[in-house]
Amino acid sequence: MAHAPAPVPPLRPAAPAPSPAATAHVALLELERVGKAFGRRVALRDVSLVLRRGCGIALLGPNGAGKTTLLRVAAGLMAPTSGRLVVDGSPRAAAVRLRRKVGYVGHQGLLYDTLTARQNLAFFARLYGAGGAERRSREMLRRFGLERHAERRVASFSRGMRQRLALARALLHAPDILLLDEPYTGLDAEGAQLLNRELAGLLENGAALLLATHRFEVPLALAADVAVLAGGELRHAGPTTGMGAHDLASLYDRVVACSR
């Protein structure tokens, strides 16, 4: 795995430390032996993870390991081929209920580039049934430092601005479960710091976080646990307690090397 060139700015305030109480937190989303195949190609095999209230899990893995597929299955975007998802203790019968709880950031912005930033957020706020869509969209634009660009079409945004707006869209409905696929991509230092602050705040407020990343600093700052995926299988899952970035990198290299 390539190490990221730019360090992730430190959290402010400090990330919540993993505690025994946190690990006992209630499960918001459980993936039970989830598998996903596209024709004969198996993308995920028997992956089990539990996303708990107030806890973050960093999802590491080489390119093509199945991280994005796992996030899309967890978000209810794809039906698993085998296994099941359990939301708040009940099986995934109510997909709409799962989607209401999930905030998702993907590789792309998931935005309408011919609408303005405000129109995008107001539209999605309406879809989520958020009352006062216009007020909520303006509030999110302010939170992500985009209020001056509210009336600009997204097509004219830089990569970093687009990513900020994508994050604003994902957090618009105050989701309980956050599924983030490389959310630092394109963000400058200020944007990354802003994201860290938002994620730390959401964790403190009891959200669960599953964050796919190639940056080893991120798990230590935000996630109490780390999961390593390789070849569609979960090769390691455990706490990050007491680990430094170097320890994590060594662990990752060992796990990935064993899976080859």
Place this chain on the structure above:
Amino acid sequence: MLALIAKDLLLEWRHKEQLAAPAVFALLAATLFVFAVDPTPAELTRLGPGALWVSFLFAGTLGLGKVFAPEERDDALTALLLAPVDRTALFLAKAASAALFMGFMEALMTPVFFALFDLPLLPILGRFVLVAGLATAGFSLLGTLLGFLTSRASARELLLPILALPLTLPLLIAAAKATRILLEGPAGPRFADLHLWLTLMLAFDVVFGVLCCWGFERVVEE
């Protein structure tokens, strides 16, 4: 659902030049028909409805190819699918948007067609709107699903008409027959058959509406 339709209308308004292409295409097809066949008034009553609906369906196919175009850029479709909205409602909203665009094009072009073919529109207007509504609804439902299925295909401009036009053939026949019966008037020999063609179109809409909603729900999760 209304939010989605309103958003589609706003986006379409921003690209209104794209709306002109199907309308111009339909007009050209009808004009070519008049010049190529040089029909007599009796032939116009017989052949005109077929030419009218073939033009509308070809022009509609051009528009349906772009039903999911706004969602393709920047993968906005994923954001739509993430929303806590029932997939059937999502599909019906997109189909309603497609029907509105096609209906708008038909509303613009129908008076031009009838003038060009020298056919009376006003006496049959009410019933013609019913025929057009049923035909447009069925074509939009089927076309929206096919537009979604082909949206990520490399040759979608080719695939969509190849898939859509044969499947909409019963609708095309029924719409053309019903329009011809309307033009022949209540004294015409086949006026009693009108309700049969209307029922056929309604049945097509219901059957394909249910199948397309069911199909869309399954396809988006794979």
